[in-house]
Amino acid sequence: MEAPPDNDVLWARSLHFTYDDGSPALGGVSLGVREGEIVAVSGPRGSGKTTLLRCLSGLLPVRRGEVWFNSTPVHTMGALTRERLRRDRFGWIDPAPLLVPELNAWENTALPLMLRGTSRRRAKNAALEWLERLDVGELSRRHPRELRQAERQRVAIARALAPAPTVLFADEPTAPLHRADRAQVLRTLTTAARTHGITVVLATHDAETAALADRTVALLDGRRVTTVHLPPVTESEGRAACSLSV
Numbered sequence: 001m002e003a004p005p006d007n008d009v010l011w012a013r014s015l016h017f018t019y020d021d022g023s024p025a026l027g028g029v030s031l032g033v034r035e036g037e038i039v040a041v042s043g044p045r046g047s048g049k050t051t052l053l054r055c056l057s058g059l060l061p062v063r064r065g066e067v068w069f070n071s072t073p074v075h076t077m078g079a080l081t082r083e084r085l086r087r088d089r090f091g092w093i094d095p096a097p098l099l100v101p102e103l104n105a106w107e108n109t110a111l112p113l114m115l116r117g118t119s120r121r122r123a124k125n126a127a128l129e130w131l132e133r134l135d136v137g138e139l140s141r142r143h144p145r146e147l148r149q150a151e152r153q154r155v156a157i158a159r160a161l162a163p164a165p166t167v168l169f170a171d172e173p174t175a176p177l178h179r180a181d182r183a184q185v186l187r188t189l190t191t192a193a194r195t196h197g198i199t200v201v202l203a204t205h206d207a208e209t210a211a212l213a214d215r216t217v218a219l220l221d222g223r224r225v226t227t228v229h230l231p232p233v234t235e236s237e238g239r240a241a242c243s244l245s246v
């Protein structure tokens with residue numbers, strides 16, 4: 001088993017994945033992600049973006065191919081070790097916010113920190129700080145049922161960033177937000193990641209979102225098609241092209 005390059009925090013080789021019902025999702029994807037890099041995984045619906053993020057994060061067991069995190073093989077880990085890895089080193093944002101209904105916004109945000117052993121007081125302070133950054137600081141005592149979907153998603157993003165994970169996996173993180181809010185939340189997310197040296201793997205089918213990343217890995221039908229280097233977005237342009245070609 002050949003070890004990955006030292007400077008890649010995440011590295012995958014020839015990843016294949018087929019769901020139990022026979023749906024093929026990944027057909028041999030290889031990629032490396034450097035420390036602190038923000039990588040967009042782009043592609044149309046059903047191209048395998050979510051499956052790739054789930055395999056890289058250890059959420060789905062890899063049966064064919066390899067996944068390495070910081071030179072440690074993830075594909076040979078048992079379920080418990082992968083769970084611990086996800087808890088201690090990774091963050092995850094879903095396209096729809098999944099919050100604990102019994103906990104208020106700051107308690108939800110503080111939860112991953114407390115699960116890692118941070119004291120309640122420190123976790124609360126960190127949670128309140130991140131909720132402020134995501135512009136939902138004044139809603140910190142509200143429960144998920146008292147928040148709008150877009151506000152819940154901001155809480156979910158604060159919760160993912162609060163423990164400063166080594167790698168943040170973000171699956172269409174701004175899907176529930178209005179277009180006007182999207183850019184602002186994405187900028188908060190990418191700025192926070194760059195400030196704290198968090199590596200981000202961001203699944204998106206939106207060219208404007210992909211344009212905020214350092215690099216794009218394009219998927220089509222479970223295979224990499226091209227890596228598109230997007231030009232920086234200027235205020236006047238507001239968007240950048242992201243094309244897929246086989």
Ligand SMILES: Nc1ncnc2c1ncn2[C@@H]1O[C@H](COP(=O)(O)OP(=O)(O)OP(=O)(O)O)[C@@H](O)[C@H]1O
Nearest residue numbers: 019021023024025044045046047048049050051052
């Ligand atoms: N839980 C599942 N069970 C069976 N097949 C699945 C499952 N999840 C995804 N698939 C299939 O795997 C393929 C890749 O899906 P995946 O969700 O990874 O793509 P995606 O690019 O993230 O799509 P989307 O943008 O719609 O989320 C698709 O054909 C999809 O139907």
